[in-house]
Amino acid sequence: MPAADAATDPIVRIENVVKDFGPLRVLDGVGFDVARGQTVAVVGRSGSGKSTLLRCIAGLETVQGGRIEVCGHEVGRPGSAARAQLRRDVGMVFQSYNLFPHLTVERNITLALTLVKKESKEAARKRAAEVLGLVGLTEKIRSYPEQLSGGQQQRVAIARSLALQPQVMLFDEVTSALDPELTSEVLAVMEDLARRGMTMISVTHEMGFARRVADLVVFMHQGKVWETGPTAELFANPRTAEFKQFVGSEL
């Protein structure tokens, strides 16, 4: 394959994904591609399947049909051998931060570096200081999660993912548990990441963030990609009644 093609090849490929929870079909033939360096905002009402989709991409859920390919690894199948490899390339940040409460901020970050990447303690510590600098929390390195505000905890969670140098970052409603002030400090970190060329897929309720930062918006409705397109175009020109209504209700 020529190098030029490799650069434009999508880094995340989602094709016709079907996911059931028992009798309930939550994802019904979802598909879109994400190019390297792109920021994608997945929006939609609660229950539209957007978080489930993200969890499928992260390999936390198995899918019943279709395929998801991230950095060339197929995910979403039970017992997939690509899973370990996927873990190296994909970072995930959760709505509830999910820091390890019994470990310091530093150890939260170095844990996977030493256990999974087999880095030395010194190298891992250096890396922790580095990524904490990126999210502006260098001085909190010795703190425990409970001593931090929600926004700070979420920034640490982002730093923890970044430390593993993923190629794709997934954000699952990461500001939904935060008040507006704390939300903006987390969004600032994410915008910074997007500017640095990180490939990001973000499930979000922050329409302002989606408009400002996302290259591509995916509007989900009833388990389907209802409408998708480049951000400015999509917001200027909503085609479906559902998206019009959704955008209208957000304003």
Added chain:
Amino acid sequence: MIQLNANHLLYLLEAARWTVLLSLIAFLGGAVVGLPLALMRLSKVGLLRMLASGYIQLIQGTPLLIVLFLSYFGLGILGYKLIPLVAAGISLTLYAAAFLGEIWRGCIEAVPRTQWEASDCLGLNRFQQYAYVVLPQAVRIAIPPTVGFMVQIVKNTSLASVIGFVELSRAGQIVNNSTFEPFVIFSAVALIYFVLCYPLSVAARTLERKAHAGR
């Protein structure tokens, strides 16, 4: 009839050391067997889950006294004559393991599922997830109920008296047989049990308060 004297009390205190030893054996043995049981109950392998829960239900549904009879008299008939300490140690271990296994399973399950997901996403394997993320948090939750259960173990060691193991209760019976002062003697026995158990109960309550305050 022999007059009750200080030697009798000394005899009770010496016997209490066996109660303490038997309690420690039961607790340590119960912990060594109970932790694997807890992990088996949470395993992804159905057979392991079934074996562990079968064992737990069997022991929890059987009087400890009968387990003691089985391991002492039952095994004796079959040709495995165990000394009372060993038979009692094995029985109490089996008993403690079943209960500790269930207590600890609950504590491990009390660690939020999201902690598994977060550590999974960071690439930790199941062993690493347990060792570095889940068990350290489960231990904190487990300390109060575990200490509380130790009180039960101490008291239940008294059952070992029925297979002739001279621990505190059996010693009380022996002293009573020669002095016939049951009220005084068994009060003394009860007091010694209380002195052994009360600090544990207090510790369990204090630890529980602390654990809740930490949330």
